[in-house]
Amino acid sequence: MKNTSKRHYPRHLELQGCPVDFRLMTEADAPALTTFIDALPVHDLLFVRRNLSHPKVLAAWLAALDKQVTSLVAVAEGQLVGCTAVVVDARSWSPHVGELRVLVAPAWRGRGLGRVLIKECFNLAVSLGLEKLTVQMTVDQSAAIQVFEELGFRPEAVLRNHVKDTDGRTYDLALLSLQVSELGTRAAEDGMSSALNQ
Ligand SMILES: CC(C)(COP(=O)(O)OP(=O)(O)OC[C@H]1O[C@@H](n2cnc3c(N)ncnc32)[C@H](O)[C@@H]1OP(=O)(O)O)[C@@H](O)C(=O)NCCC(=O)NCCS
Numbered sequence: 001m002k003n004t005s006k007r008h009y010p011r012h013l014e015l016q017g018c019p020v021d022f023r024l025m026t027e028a029d030a031p032a033l034t035t036f037i038d039a040l041p042v043h044d045l046l047f048v049r050r051n052l053s054h055p056k057v058l059a060a061w062l063a064a065l066d067k068q069v070t071s072l073v074a075v076a077e078g079q080l081v082g083c084t085a086v087v088v089d090a091r092s093w094s095p096h097v098g099e100l101r102v103l104v105a106p107a108w109r110g111r112g113l114g115r116v117l118i119k120e121c122f123n124l125a126v127s128l129g130l131e132k133l134t135v136q137m138t139v140d141q142s143a144a145i146q147v148f149e150e151l152g153f154r155p156e157a158v159l160r161n162h163v164k165d166t167d168g169r170t171y172d173l174a175l176l177s178l179q180v181s182e183l184g185t186r187a188a189e190d191g192m193s194s195a196l197n198q
Helices: 027-038 055-063 113-127 142-150 180-190 193-197
Strands: 011-015 018-024 069-076 079-087 097-104 132-138 154-164 170-179
Touching: 011 113, 018 113, 027 055, 027 069, 027 079, 069 113, 079 113, 097 113, 113 132, 113 142, 113 180, 132 142, 142 170, 170 180
Parallel strands: 097 132
Antiparallel strands: 011 018, 018 069, 069 079, 079 097, 132 170, 154 170
């Protein structure tokens, strides 16, 4: 998947007085990404199909950049503090659907970075010509589910006992989705129009 994003990076934002830079992820981010993933609680990784704490899974993510995956990183004070992925399988029967993944460093949560990253992914979805976005997370991630619902995602399914952590405990996985065509309307409603048009 060629990245046809019309949105230009890097971008810069102040979040609660702290400067944050947003740019497209590249393979050179491997060391910073490894440090970032290693510092996350394992439970935060259960929403991704494959275990990101495995170096080969991380390597496959980086190798897929500009093909099936478009990813952003957020950098503050020289540290990677958040990242995203919009995953599209162009050879599947759902080339119009992007799977969204967002991760924020625990120390940075609750400052609005997650919302900014999700909205950046909306812009990427529009420029990639996607029609639908899906996101999945364990049902106990209620703050995350609330953030996605606030931004227009709607629950579509619950997959019972679908993921298993390293201790063998299973969790239900919630699948939420959003029609990209609804973004224009929602953007006007919640002040995202400027973000979508930049
Ligand atoms: C979901 C996630 C990306 C949100 O990131 P974030 O930067 O905390 O997002 P925001 O600051 O924009 O919103 C956070 C909301 O979570 C809650 N929150 C507040 N402080 C929090 C904290 N310290 N930790 C977690 N959630 C918090 C609040 O409900 C907040 O909403 P509010 O601003 O209305 O109070 C982040 O929690 C995360 O990385 N989770 C683990 C991975 C995951 O589940 N990703 C979603 C599936 S792709």
